[in-house]
Amino acid sequence: MFEAKVKAEVLKELVDVLSTLVDETKINANKEGISVRAVDPAHVAMVDLSLERAAFESYNADDQELGLDLDKVKEVLRLAKTGDVIDLKYDEDKNKLILHVGNITRRMALVDTAGMSDTKVPNLNLPAKLTIRVEELRQGIRASENVSDHIALTVSPEGFAMQGEGDTDSVDLKLGKDLLDELESKEQVRSMFPLDYFANMIKAITTAPSVTMYLGNDYPVKIEFQIGGGKGKVKYLLAPRIESD
């Protein structure tokens, strides 16, 4: 059983985040809310997302798996006006999700979840932690995209840096600790990442003003931020690009 009403903007946050990695995904619903784990086809990045029942206008579900084609959900979201609530109901007999928005009903075939394995979130020990404004990251990404296809993220007790190094030009975003919302770092750590993955994820953040990042030396980065007006959470892991020189 699955019946829920949710603000279009909350559903959009969820879809925007997931569709940076996958086209189809398995939603796990239970009495407490929904959760999703998705890994991109190249196994470079993972997202672990949860949305409490309190993030919904109304919510009523037993343990239930729903295989969603994210492009179809985007089609329905494009019908919603600001403030619209989308009504979702699982039709068990026909294995369809029935979505209502305004006077429109969309009956959506679900995707077979049999082949979607459950993803385990690795346990990482990342020594540095910082909280940073999304807008600053976006500026750093925009600037770096002009010179390189990868970036180095550095955290030290002094602050945070994002660096893109091209053949002739380079770009630096530097934020001293006074420009960060939070900084925990005993020594300098540095890892390199593919810029497109990092950029797609940060660009998918539509409401959270800041994110918390965890970093190590040539280790994955973990990015955490809130969705659903604080009633949901995203953890995003991105594998490092190991420098060979």
Next chain:
Amino acid sequence: MFEAKVKAEVLKELVDVLSTLVDETKINANKEGISVRAVDPAHVAMVDLSLERAAFESYNADDQELGLDLDKVKEVLRLAKTGDVIDLKYDEDKNKLILHVGNITRRMALVDTAGMSDTKVPNLNLPAKLTIRVEELRQGIRASENVSDHIALTVSPEGFAMQGEGDTDSVDLKLGKDLLDELESKEQVRSMFPLDYFANMIKAITTAPSVTMYLGNDYPVKIEFQIGGGKGKVKYLLAPRIESD
């Protein structure tokens, strides 16, 4: 003789409607105003448009045929700012239409109307009638375009429905009679239509808040709406797509 001044937005309404069906068209002018009948090349849809002399800022014409290239008129409309009045004058000697907007003069060659036959509007007996908000139709079109290339329109004493049926997904727009401005229907009627024609027509309606539709069983739909601030009228006919099953 043909001399007229018309608000750019009124001329735009006329051009937007006609250009859903044809690139070139014959305008018939007389003392009372102008009228146009156009049929698309595939003979699937027809428009019958009239604009009274009162829709113009000034108007002075004898019986006159003008063959217009609608793309050229759109070029002139793009020069107009909000509130601009376009000055039109037929130059008989050179067979050109002279258009003024701001400090610009465009001398436009007219299209030969000799080969443009006069279109007869068929007399149809359509038992159901309803008046519906354009915005609702637009939502239904947007939603249907995601799943199908044709739609079924149904009218019954209970209300109106637009349905798109895809291979796996379906879309319904349902409006009970309380959500319609007007409904006259003794029994249920239903016809199917090509979605692209229907969509292009409804999207071309820029000022009328609602349209009146006449429907039958596997019969054309007639759509009527006002242009020119109520001083003009469009009747649009679209042939049904007969279901073969």
Next chain:
Amino acid sequence: MFEAKVKAEVLKELVDVLSTLVDETKINANKEGISVRAVDPAHVAMVDLSLERAAFESYNADDQELGLDLDKVKEVLRLAKTGDVIDLKYDEDKNKLILHVGNITRRMALVDTAGMSDTKVPNLNLPAKLTIRVEELRQGIRASENVSDHIALTVSPEGFAMQGEGDTDSVDLKLGKDLLDELESKEQVRSMFPLDYFANMIKAITTAPSVTMYLGNDYPVKIEFQIGGGKGKVKYLLAPRIESD
């Protein structure tokens, strides 16, 4: 030595003007400010631009040549928000220009200026002069682009005209002397110009409300306008297209 701070919008004016003609250019800096002369590859148009030190927020330079890739400067300008000041500093050791905007640093390789010859501005005796609003020229360009790829500019004691002549259609922009800010013309002069060059230049004017034009008979047009809030000046020369008939 070259160190300067400049409002992003002022740097953008300079880049917009120059990039209508060239991709790379040589900036000449000295104690008084900067100047640039650029000729397009086909030698049809020339720009002579200067920006006083007073146009900068701060300025400190010896005689210095800087070879700029304009696309790279545009990349940095896209990072700037309204009101942002861009910090420029020449790193002599590495032959790079270091640009700061917000918390971003871009280290930009400079272009070799050895092959860039110094351009001489020809001395022209152009008998007619007028000052005209840029918005009127833009309208005339927009209208002319629909019918032709060249335009005739005419000045007479009565006023100014821009004419585009196509195979079937023609466009005129006519401004009597009362619609011009200034007019000096003893007799009628007329020259034809390639519309794309003229259009690109006029479209690159982002802040000046009007330009001063100098015209002759089958002679180049000289266009002058201000940049940098009146602390800079652009002179633009465009060769005529000689009519052969």
